[in-house]
Amino acid sequence: MNALLYKDFVSIKFTLVVMLIMASLFSMWMGQGGPLSFFIGPAIASTVVGTSLNLDEKAGWLKFAVSSGTSRKTIIFNKLKLALVVTLIGILSGFVGVAISSIDTEISLELLDVLFVVIFGFTFGLFTSCVMIFACYKFDAGYSGLFAAIIIGACAGLMVGANDLLTGVLTDLTWMFPILSVIFACLGTVFFIAGMKVLNNKDL
Amino acid sequence: MEYAVKATGVCKDYGSFSLKSVDLEIPKGFVTGLIGSNGAGKSTIMKCLTGAVIKDSGTVEFDDGLELKEIGLVFDECPFPQYMKCEQLDGIFTRMFDGWDGEKYFAHLQQFGIDRKKKVKDLSRGMSMKLQVAVAFSHPTKLLILDEPTAGMDPASRDEFLDSLREYMQDEEHAILISSHITTDLEKIADYVSFMKNGQILVSSGKDELEESYGLLKTGGECPIDKELVICSRRSESNTVYLINDKAGVREAYPELVVDDATLEDIMVMFARGDY
Numbered sequence: 001m002n003a004l005l006y007k008d009f010v011s012i013k014f015t016l017v018v019m020l021i022m023a024s025l026f027s028m029w030m031g032q033g034g035p036l037s038f039f040i041g042p043a044i045a046s047t048v049v050g051t052s053l054n055l056d057e058k059a060g061w062l063k064f065a066v067s068s069g070t071s072r073k074t075i076i077f078n079k080l081k082l083a084l085v086v087t088l089i090g091i092l093s094g095f096v097g098v099a100i101s102s103i104d105t106e107i108s109l110e111l112l113d114v115l116f117v118v119i120f121g122f123t124f125g126l127f128t129s130c131v132m133i134f135a136c137y138k139f140d141a142g143y144s145g146l147f148a149a150i151i152i153g154a155c156a157g158l159m160v161g162a163n164d165l166l167t168g169v170l171t172d173l174t175w176m177f178p179i180l181s182v183i184f185a186c187l188g189t190v191f192f193i194a195g196m197k198v199l200n201n202k203d204l
Numbered sequence: 205m206e207y208a209v210k211a212t213g214v215c216k217d218y219g220s221f222s223l224k225s226v227d228l229e230i231p232k233g234f235v236t237g238l239i240g241s242n243g244a245g246k247s248t249i250m251k252c253l254t255g256a257v258i259k260d261s262g263t264v265e266f267d268d269g270l271e272l273k274e275i276g277l278v279f280d281e282c283p284f285p286q287y288m289k290c291e292q293l294d295g296i297f298t299r300m301f302d303g304w305d306g307e308k309y310f311a312h313l314q315q316f317g318i319d320r321k322k323k324v325k326d327l328s329r330g331m332s333m334k335l336q337v338a339v340a341f342s343h344p345t346k347l348l349i350l351d352e353p354t355a356g357m358d359p360a361s362r363d364e365f366l367d368s369l370r371e372y373m374q375d376e377e378h379a380i381l382i383s384s385h386i387t388t389d390l391e392k393i394a395d396y397v398s399f400m401k402n403g404q405i406l407v408s409s410g411k412d413e414l415e416e417s418y419g420l421l422k423t424g425g426e427c428p429i430d431k432e433l434v435i436c437s438r439r440s441e442s443n444t445v446y447l448i449n450d451k452a453g454v455r456e457a458y459p460e461l462v463v464d465d466a467t468l469e470d471i472m473v474m475f476a477r478g479d480y
Contacts, residue, residue, distance in 0.1 A: 001299070002299055003296045003297070003298075003299035003300035006295055006296055006299055007285055007288070007296045010285070010288055010292055010295065010296075011285045011287050011288060055285060055286065055287065056285075058286060059282070059283055059284060059285055059286050059324075060279065060281055060282075060283035061283050061284070061285060062256075063251065063256045063279065063283055064277060064279065064283035064284070066254070066255055066256050067251070067254035067255065067256045067272065067275070067277050067349075068272060068273060068275070068277065068300065068301070069271055069272030069273040069275075070300070201258065202258075203251075203256070203257045203258055204251070204256040204257065
């Protein structure tokens with residue numbers, strides 16, 4: 001593990017543990033509702049990335065890291081790596097929650113459905129994290145909590161709204177996940193590149 | 205003379221404040237002191253040197269072979285992760301710096317009386333400055349850039365810190381750039397001094413030459429000497445003080461006048477508050 005990831009994981013371990021517990025509990029609670037459970041964790045991932053960016057800004061870490069020869073590109077790619085790892089952990093904790101909740105129920109998920117949902121959860125987690133990275137570098141990482149609430153709230157609202165709209169029209173929504181995955185991956189890339197541009201021109 | 209870093213014509217405009225074509229040379233084997241009031245631009249030029257602040261124009265040249273990783277840094281605020289324990293920082297810097305010496309780091313923590321189990325956020329200002337010094341001294345560096353490193357340190361700790369800098373300078377390949385409001389520290393350690401005001405370097409010179417050439421002339425009435433010899437003046441209710449930069453010349457030309465020696469603090473105050 002490199003220096004930046006090590007620093008992030010040691011600094012945010014408390015937030016990370018809380019996130020895992022929350023993701024598992026929510027997944028257990030929502031497990032009976034099916035696929036939605038798998039992207040609660042990824043949604044919370046942006047909160048963890050935001051916390052890490054906020055801690056960096058409060059301490060003035062970026063100034064030290066850049067002055068010590070760490071490139072701005074390396075810094076932002078490490079935040080992406082953090083987002084990746086946290087999103088994966090979030091998905092795993094989602095699985096744990098669903099697995100526990102399905103012990104005494106008769107829920108069974110198709111393998112292909114699960115795969116679609118996992119891929120969607122993964123791209124969704126990266127998308128929200130990239131939006132968080134951009135917002136924290138562009139504005140003020142001190143507002144990361146607010147950004148997280150807006151990002152997760154907006155995404156949840158959109159998905160619930162879309163679900164309500166489409167449920168009556170279409171019988172099977174699973175095929176939507178690959179399409180949404182591609183859309184979120186593209187949007188995430190756009191926000192990540194924008195975040196990189198902001199950081200490259202930022203005085204620390 | 206060989207330079208560790210040489211900045212030429214560095215400009216940075218923030219709107220309300222700007223660095224105006226700053227030239228700064230940090231020679232190898234010497235300690236360069238940066239003096240100026242708050243907001244003079246000392247921290248900004250230091251950050252321009254390391255790339256933390258993106259300059260609008262100008263050049264910063266490092267000596268061949270000098271990399272940013274080989275610069276030891278002390279900032280005016282401790283930049284380390286606030287929720288980490290001092291001992292956990294070893295884990296970061298082992299991965300960050302080639303040649304990081306963990307044993308040396310823990311020895312410095314002990315020397316400075318820093319509890320390794322304490323979190324960075326729980327350290328006092330003086331202790332957090334010492335923590336930065338401990339980190340700067342625990343990996344191989346050729347240049348130290350120190351922004352107000354003695355701020356918050358008690359006199360004994362400051363003295364101990366200055367001794368560490370002297371020891372560091374035993375290697376002629378090393379160089380130090382240090383800013384401080386405590387001019388007595390710079391009098392003890394600096395070989396060269398640059399005065400900054402409003403984003404500009406007013407004077408850069410050897411410290412001994414400055415102390416030899418600058419003087420203070422106090423009079424009750426009109427300026428008794430040729431005004432071209434005066435750099436700036438400061439009027440108070442009882443008298444006017446003139447800062448002059450050819451003390452010996454004035455003493456010779458005006459033997460009836462008393463020209464006092466000027467300390468770095470006198471010069472700084474006159475540059476900062478004097479009328480030009």
